[in-house]
Amino acid sequence: MELSLLSLFMLGVVALTQTRAGSHSMRYFHTAMSRPELGDSQFITVGYVDDQQFVRFDSSSESQRMEPRAAWMDKMDEEEPNYWEEQTQIYRKNAQIYRRNLETLRGYYNQSQGGLHTIQRMIGCEVSAEGSLRKGFYQFAYDGHDYIALHTETLSWTAADTGAENTKRKWEPEKSIAESYKAYLEKECTHWLKKYLVMGKDVLLRTDPPSVRVTRYSGPDGEVSLRCRAHGFYPAEISLTWLRDGEEQLQDTEFIETRPGGDGTFQKWAAVAMAPGQEDRYSCRVQHEALAQPLSLRWEPEASSVWVIVGVTAGVLVLVTAVVAGAVILRRRNSGREAWKGPIRQQEAGPGGKLLQPQSRDECGEFSQGKGCVWG
Structure with missing residues (x-):
């Protein structure tokens, strides 16, 4: 016990x-x-x-x-x-x-x-x-x-x-x-x-860049939300910010705290709600020590299952397809x-x-x- x-x-x-x-x-x-x-x-x-x-x-x-x-x-x-x-x-x-x-x-x-x-x-x-x-x-x-x-x-x-x-x-x-x-x-x-x-x-002094994707969810009342999810990054400090027409939406954003990914790296997500049809006005800005510069992502309907993985050595962005099989739930x-x-x-x-x-x-x-x- x-x-x-x-x-x-x-x-x-x-x-x-x-x-x-x-x-x-x-x-x-x-x-x-x-x-x-x-x-x-x-x-x-x-x-x-x-x-x-x-x-x-x-x-x-x-x-x-x-x-x-x-x-x-x-x-x-x-x-x-x-x-x-x-x-x-x-x-x-x-x-x-x-x-x-x-x-x-x-x-x-x-x-x-x-x-x-x-x-x-x-x-x-x-x-x-x-x-x-x-x-x-x-x-x-x-x-x-x-x-x-x-x-x-x-x-x-x-x-x-x-x-x-x-x-x-x-x-x-x-x-x-x-x-x-x-x-x-x-x-x-x-x-x-x-x-x-x-x-x-x-x-302890290594840096692993985050893999990030944006997904869309529909609610029963017709409202929609976009979720910006990052995983596989180290160290744990990361910033996920939703912007509408380039302006930060801190008050309308829902966060989960950074949590362990089970493999020595971390994961985090941030979600923002909006009226249907407004999705193209929103972008997710990602900042992390392993990124040479902030990463900006939007929801792409035809590529909702694509993760963006940042390659630090090459200094470029590489797109890869990944299937998400589950979620890790940790109890605070x-x-x-x-x-x-x-x-x-x-x-x-x-x-x-x-x-x-x-x-x-x-x-x-x-x-x-x-x-x-x-x-x-």
């Missing part, structure tokens, strides 16, 4: 962790789940560079070790000989911390009957194309709802409810806690992100903040709910890819 919940959550994360064109991000998603039937908890961590998962740790696995989830991470033994052992020890320790945190938060919310509960955290950074830090992320949730988040510019905490106020009151007076997280985001997080981008450049779980639109945060508490003071880089802060303070 816990794994299926996490799977649904992560599908939403993949669809929503997009960055601006040319920029890159690294995020770690931590999830702790109580298991009343077993009398313990499960702790899972997954790491993403852009949309690519590259590491995973599961406290309920047989090995209980941090493991690679991308082929390019197999080179890490040569780059950092002690990397996997250090990461394993960090997350085994975090698994114990999260178990205590689950007990602490049950007390905050008067959940004395036990049951299934979750703590989630997202921590990470985004860098520009030049490699400078654009923003950092440090957010938590409890039982699927926002809990507390750090504003790295002001070093202040935002609590989502009265339960989270307990943690805020303990964390805010201790400025060193927020400062240590900010230092990690600005230094270590960006350092490791740049290192991973070099190691996985063949996958939550919507929320700009960078992470699903709940993921964590709290760390000591015995009796007392906040443990930072003692060293091994006890507090997000050092070495994810160590945490005990909190409450």
